[in-house]
Amino acid sequence: MKTDVLIIGAGPSGTASAAILRKEGFDVTIVEKTTFPRFVIGESLLPRCMDLLEEAGLLEAIEKQDYKEKHGAKFYRGNDTCEFNFSEQYTKAKTWTWQVPRADFDKVLADEVAKKGATILYNTAVENVVFENDKVITTVTSNDETKTIESKYIIDGSGYGRVLPNLLDLNIPSTLPVRSAFFTHVDDTNRSEDIESSRIQVVVLKADVWVWIIPFSNGKTSLGVVGDLSFIDKTKTNDENFRILLESNDFLNTRFGKNKFEFEPKVIDGYSAGVKQLYGNRYVLTGNSTEFLDPIFSSGVTFALESGVLAAKLIVKELNNEKVDWEKEYSEYILQGVAVFRSYVDRWYDETLQTVFFSDEIDQDIKGQICSVLAGYVWDETNPFIKKHKRIVQTLAKVIAIKKG
Ligand SMILES: Cc1cc2nc3c(=O)[nH]c(=O)nc-3n(C[C@H](O)[C@H](O)[C@H](O)COP(=O)(O)OP(=O)(O)OC[C@H]3O[C@@H](n4cnc5c(N)ncnc54)[C@H](O)[C@@H]3O)c2cc1C
Incomplete structure (x- = not known):
């Protein structure tokens, strides 16, 4: 079998790439290990996703799904709260997005790219990839049958599967400490359909332990705790441990x-991981097969779409015999966004950002600038909270401390 571009994985990064390539008329084959719908975590999108879904021609299919709208984020720590509304963000851009059960969302995207002419081989796993001068030979298996697919390029959108990083020895440890997540979906019978239900809610239990609350339009809500999970009692079931967690916090227990x-x-x-390089001869890594930092700011799907769209656009250029500077046009761009989020993840877990969030001292302008980071507009260098991401949060926390005396 031959195809112009082979894509590993039908998650958001893979389908975004496929949609862009099909728009330009190239032949695309996605090889997907599972059958859809399949569960994956990562359910809260950022407004930046809307631009990317639109660019890929996938927004309309999602609009028809009646997913729960997300207009901001609300953080809780003890009696303190802090709210961000995307409509008040600094960057003039999209002001809302959705929270989505991913089994469903990913299937809608995959069905849409199939409609646009991409071939999707489900229940088929990529086992090996050999790079030759002018082509890539990929070995895949399905139900114990093995075959090869020849392509001009290969995009690795295999997420946590990390197919090419594993095969090409590209993995490097994440710079972040190993953290864990413990999660489920609940029947959210106590949800009030007010403004709160159009937010992601984040409840801080301890400096480095927090809970996400992500409501869906189907009456279910995703609940997960992230951080040091040493409270889990191995003699108890996961159900029992999760109940104990909920009972430990009045807010969670009541709802x-x-x-x-x-x-x-x-x-x-x-789940945090890094790579030595994002591209090479005839391959590019996208989405979670590149870097994944931490769930705290819900940036995973945004990066999956951003990298999936950009990688495909650059492959289109090459297929049209235009020159591409992969280092500058792809790697530097993606890693710049990752670096901004890395600063904010670090400042979240060392509590500097929490000091800022839960202080009464930050004015609306500053809040708007931070809000644009939370909305995923991390390439807008006119925003001081992006341009000076390495120091600005600490500086602000010091100013708050001085003001408080
Ligand atoms: C606890 C936690 C919470 C998170 N919360 C959020 C959130 O709220 N918002 C957010 O945006 N992100 C969140 N994320 C991140 C999010 O899960 C990922 O960033 C996102 O799913 C990445 O998309 P992707 O397309 O790169 O990969 P995936 O969505 O993982 O898709 C990869 C696909 O590749 C397939 N595959 C794997 N190996 C092979 C193979 N050998 N052959 C063929 N196919 C293969 C898989 O079956 C899968 O379908 C969270 C992550 C964690 C760990």
Whole structure:
């Protein structure tokens, strides 16, 4: 079998790439290990996703789904709260997005790119990839049958599968400490359909332990705790441990304490990862097969779409015999966005950002600038909270401390 571009994985990065390549008339084959719908975590989008879905021609299919709108984020720590509304952000850009059950969302995207002419081979896993001068030979298996696919380029959108980083020895440890997540979906019978339900809610339990609350339009809500999970008692079931967690916090207990879990709570460990390089001869890594930092700012799908769209646009250029500077046009751009989020993840876990969030001292302009980071507009260098991302949060926290005396 032959195709112009082979894509590993039908997650958001893979389908975004496929959509761009199909727009330009290239032949695309996605090889997907599972059958869809399949569960994956990562359900809260950022407004920046809307631009990318639009560019890929995928927005309309998602608009038809009636997903829960997300207009901001609200953080809770004890009696303190801090709210960000995307409509008040600094960057003049999209002001809302959705929160989506990913099994469903990813299937809608995959079905849409199939409609646009991409071939999707489900239940088929990439096992090996050989790079020759002018082509790539990929070995895939499905139900114990092995075959090869020849392509001009290969895009690795395999997410946590990290196919090319594993095959080409590109993995490097993340700079972040190993953290874990413990999560489920609950029947959210106590949700009030007010403004709160159009936010992601983040409840800080300890400096480095926090809970996400992500409401869906189907009446279910995603609940997960991230950080040091040493509270988990190995002699108890995951159900029992999750109940104990909910009971430990009044806010969580009142809303979810008695509610039914949709599935036994799951644990994921050590999801943060890095790579030596994002591209090479005839290949490019996108989405989670590149870097994944941390769930705190819900940036994963945004990066998956951003990198999926950009990688495909650059491959289109090459297929049209235009020169591409992959280092500058791809790697530097993607890593610049990653670096901004890395600063904010670091400042979240060392509590500097929490000091800022829960202070009364920050004015609306500053809040708007931080809000643009939370909306995913991390390439807007006119925003001081992006341009000076390495120092500005600490400086602000010091000013707050001085003002408080
Ligand atoms: C605890 C936690 C919470 C998160 N919360 C959020 C959030 O709220 N918002 C957000 O935006 N992000 C979140 N993320 C990140 C999000 O999960 C990922 O960034 C996102 O799913 C990446 O998309 P992707 O397309 O790169 O990969 P995926 O969505 O993982 O898709 C990769 C696909 O590749 C397939 N595949 C793997 N190996 C092979 C193979 N060998 N052959 C063929 N196919 C293969 C897989 O089956 C899969 O379907 C969270 C992550 C974690 C760990």
